[in-house]
Amino acid sequence: MMTDSLSTNNHLSSLSTKIDDKTDDIGWKAKLKIPPKDRRIKTSDVTETRGNEFEEFCLKRELLMGIFEKGWEKPSPIQEASIPIALSGKDILARAKNGTGKTGGYSIPVLEQVDTTKDCIQALIIVPTRELALQTSQICIELAKHMNVRIMVTTGGTNLRDDIMRIYQKVHVIIATPGRILDLMDKGVPNMDLCRILVLDEADKLLSQDFKGMLDHVISKLPKERQILLFSATFPLTVKQFMEKHLRNPYEINLMEELTLKGVTQYYAFVQERQKVHCLNTLFSKLQINQSIIFCNSTQRVELLAKKITELGYCCYYIHAKMAQAHRNRVFHDFRNGLCRNLVCSDLFTRGIDVQAVNVVINFDFPKMAETYLHRIGRSGRFGHLGIAINLITYDDRFALHRIEQELGTEIKPIPKVIDPALYVTNMEDEPHEEK
CATH class of the missing domain: 3.40.50.300 (P-loop containing nucleotide triphosphate hydrolases)
Structure with a gap:
């Protein structure tokens, strides 16, 4: 009799836990600290979507929490087009206007694919200017606030020794300007053996005379099995040549019927x-x-x-x-x-x-x-x-x-x-x- 009672209590306790888990599944969004809704007028540059939701991309719960707490309600057209393809592991060449959500288009799949149980560099994001590096790292940190992803920004003009110390403390994602990351690589500081994702933002600028040959040098130090996500608002010949040399059957996204923003x-x-x-x-x-x-x-x-x-x-x-x-x-x-x-x-x-x-x-x-x-x-x-x-x-x-x-x-x-x-x-x- 006592055994039956004990068994019933255990069953009820297990049922209660399942109900709590289910309630948590339904109510997790209600617990988020979501900023006030942006009620400003938006143009079709960001509203002409297929109607997808961020939840449809099968992202980790912790990443979704960061996305919504950042105030991002629904994916923009470039995010809709690039996130699922990037998650499939394909190389991407994406053209989209400035100010339409490109950073989210690559940072979300990068963060989703990081394995936090491994203490190694798994993704490298390269941008042309220090200010853009700082801004991109801030966005990634905010999106990953509920994850254990360690993100580091390194640019010229800052203390090299400090950056070396931070790399030795283990990071998962590095956001860098070309000169600084090459300097660190040439010194043999970061171990790039498991860095399987390379993002090039503002690729037209990165492939200009200002950074001549630098990206080829960076890629030579990455593993052969890698994914490259290349984002550029304009598409000069240098980008085409780079794509033909380094990208493998890339998925091309072009949201640039016109170049200037509608708004x-x-x-x-x-x-x-x-x-x-x-x-x-x-x-x-x-x-x-x-x-x-x-x-x-x-x-x-x-x-x-x-x-x-x-x-x-x-x-x-x-x-x-x-x-x-x-x-x-x-x-x-x-x-x-x-x-x-x-x-x-x-x-x-x-x-x-x-x-x-x-x-x-x-x-x-x-x-x-x-x-x-x-x-x-x-x-x-x-x-x-x-x-x-x-x-x-x-x-x-x-x-x-x-x-x-x-x-x-x-x-x-x-x-x-x-x-x-x-x-x-x-x-x-x-x-x-x-x-x-």
Whole structure:
């Protein structure tokens, strides 16, 4: 009798545990600390999806928790297209516009495939700039917050000895700029024998003359059985040659029927060189700027313009490649956190940098290359949101303006007397007051 009672109690206890587990399966999402829903208007660049959910990709529960707590509700088109293919182990060549969720498109499958029971480097993500490396590592850390994946960022301009010590403490994923990871590899510091995933973000830049031959060198130090995920907004000949040399029957994703973001309206204003600062002052007084990025063509002009803007009474930071790395990190961090409204910069800041609050980009100096123009204006209208790009055009820029319009298949319109706030201000009642 006593045995029957004991057996019944054990059965009830086991049943209760199963019910608790099932309830936990159903209620885990309710326990997450999900940020407030983003109610801003989004364009079809990120909304034209097949209707997939993140749960449909059979991801680990801990990774899903990080995705939802990051505020990512549903996969964007590039994420829908790349995540399941990357998880199948195939090489990928993906073309998608800046600001449409490419980082999630490769970081989610990378994190999913890491085996945390193995203390070794399993994935390497290479990006062209230090700022982009820091930003990418931050996203990966946030996505992996409920996992035991150890993520490390290493870039030039930081202490090499510190990086060596961190690698010896074991990491699973390294995010790096090409020069620094090659330096470490040539010193024999990281053991890459089990690093089976290589991600190249902004591949067109990584394969440019600036990094000539570096990626071939990196790949020579990886295992022969590897997966390469290559992401690029533009597709120059160098990318094609690299693909033919290193990728094995890659799955090609092209979401680039047009090059420019749908949410960014582009204008030009014809001015003389000496009128530019006055014109900028007028724009500051008339536009409803949440945050703005202002581009110049040289580091010297960046500093001079930042000084002028400050003298006009506006809060202004500046950033360029000749600054000390620690200073650059501080400026990037503070601007991203909204401590200042305006940032003057060189083309250092065009690649992949994601500051969601930026709704105005101004080309104080008009670029010579269509590719540079594309990346600059892509700092506004991030993730399908609205923004404007205003170009100050001198007489000497007129041919470049026409050529860039032709090459990108886009229209840059004359600036109207009044710009409709609906084109670039989403929640007008939530906009902060002008910062003086």
